Amino acid sequence: MAPLNTMIANSVKHAAYAGAQVARILWYTGHYAAGRRLMGPLTEPGEAPYAEEFLPLDRQRLKDAFRAAFRQDWKNIEAGRYRMPAELRRMPSLPGLIKQSRDYLRDSKKVARRKHARGHSEVLTRTNTKKYPRYFLQNFHYQTDGWLTAASAERYDMQVETLFTGAAGPMRRASLPLIGDALRGKDAASAALLDLGCGAGRFLQGVKENWPQLSVTALDLSPAYLGKAQAALGRWNDVRYVEANAEATGLEGGAYDVVTAIYLFHELPPLVRAIVAAEIARLLKPGGVLILADTIQHGDEPGLDILLENFPRGFHEPYYDSYCRTDLAALFEVAGLKQENETLAFLTKVSCFVKS
Numbered sequence: 001m002a003p004l005n006t007m008i009a010n011s012v013k014h015a016a017y018a019g020a021q022v023a024r025i026l027w028y029t030g031h032y033a034a035g036r037r038l039m040g041p042l043t044e045p046g047e048a049p050y051a052e053e054f055l056p057l058d059r060q061r062l063k064d065a066f067r068a069a070f071r072q073d074w075k076n077i078e079a080g081r082y083r084m085p086a087e088l089r090r091m092p093s094l095p096g097l098i099k100q101s102r103d104y105l106r107d108s109k110k111v112a113r114r115k116h117a118r119g120h121s122e123v124l125t126r127t128n129t130k131k132y133p134r135y136f137l138q139n140f141h142y143q144t145d146g147w148l149t150a151a152s153a154e155r156y157d158m159q160v161e162t163l164f165t166g167a168a169g170p171m172r173r174a175s176l177p178l179i180g181d182a183l184r185g186k187d188a189a190s191a192a193l194l195d196l197g198c199g200a201g202r203f204l205q206g207v208k209e210n211w212p213q214l215s216v217t218a219l220d221l222s223p224a225y226l227g228k229a230q231a232a233l234g235r236w237n238d239v240r241y242v243e244a245n246a247e248a249t250g251l252e253g254g255a256y257d258v259v260t261a262i263y264l265f266h267e268l269p270p271l272v273r274a275i276v277a278a279e280i281a282r283l284l285k286p287g288g289v290l291i292l293a294d295t296i297q298h299g300d301e302p303g304l305d306i307l308l309e310n311f312p313r314g315f316h317e318p319y320y321d322s323y324c325r326t327d328l329a330a331l332f333e334v335a336g337l338k339q340e341n342e343t344l345a346f347l348t349k350v351s352c353f354v355k356s
């Protein structure tokens with residue numbers, strides 16, 4: 001049995017974890033409820049309801065899976081698999097929260113208007129089509145400005161946390177133990193990790209908090225999101241930022257021990273997924289590992305399949321349904337990456353693939 005002072009310290013830490021998480025869940029659930037009211041039902045008045053392929057939502061399973069993700073997150077922290085994240089260690093600033101909340105709620109009205117009008121091509125301009133692939137130029141989730149502006153990048157984390165009522169942190173962190181496994185027996189200072197589609201940099205914050213010596217490259221096609229990631233990761237001045245398409249990164253081949261792709265693949269059309277898979281295989285060292293975290297797929301949580309079916313109807317997600325039906329093992333096998341294991345964290349599945 002652990003000594004008494006260790007047990008007390010652990011209980012205090014657990015209480016701090018639970019308190020911070022309850023506050024976050026309440027905060028994001030409140031915003032979720034407000035956003036849902038604005039968005040309204042899936043179909044417009046007078047429209048026929050969607051024909052549903054799956055069984056009704058198993059609400060108890062949804063709650064259980066939500067709680068299980070937090071329980072696992074705590075277990076990982078307790079076992080030292082990763083540190084208590086900064087977002088739970090520090091009190092957020094009240095003016096910062098108020099600003100975030102106002103911006104989110106104001107913008108939600110625009111998102112709702114876009115959803116009612118099925119408006120998802122506002123960022124498709126003649127100038128943009130010269131620079132970016134067509135699939136990238138959409139208002140995914142009916143978001144304002146697509147991936148293209150600093151305001152969108154600034155708002156992104158709040159939108160993701162709100163969508164998952166505070167569970168995005170535990171879901172992203174479910175990938176961290178796999179990084180620990182991939183680096184076992186290696187000197188982190190001489191290992192390299194590349195995050196494809198790094199977005200606003202939230203995942204890489206967790207990586208750098210835990211492996212500060214690890215050489216990290218953050219890649220995104222959006223200069224605005226890459227800029228936000230750079231600001232979020234400002235504490236670490238050795239992170240490399242690359243503005244490039246994940247299909248053809250221009251980076252050196254065989255250079256990475258770990259490649260991560262967090263919520264990137266469901267945003268890519270099916271044929272592009274195969275191209276990015278091949279590029280990942282090119283970038284990894286032999287024995288290197290791809291850690292893919294993305295939505296759960298059909299059949300992973302049968303009682304929740306209806307959520308996956310309806311999500312792309314309520315939020316503009318043109319490639320989501322096909323992603324949910326993709327055989328991931330086959331997709332990456334063709335590229336030369338063999339599936340090792342997978343684990344679920346609420347609505348996220350983390351899968352690990354190894355380059356032979």
Ligand SMILES: C[S@@+](CC[C@H](N)C(=O)[O-])C[C@H]1O[C@@H](n2cnc3c(N)ncnc32)[C@H](O)[C@@H]1O
Nearest residue numbers: 147197198199203220221222225245246262263
């Ligand atoms: C849903 S966000 C995920 C961001 C982040 N990984 C996270 O954990 O939230 C998808 C990101 O992928 C980027 N992206 C989309 N298509 C891309 C491509 N072909 N190449 C590189 N980045 C891309 C977008 O700009 C956006 O930042």
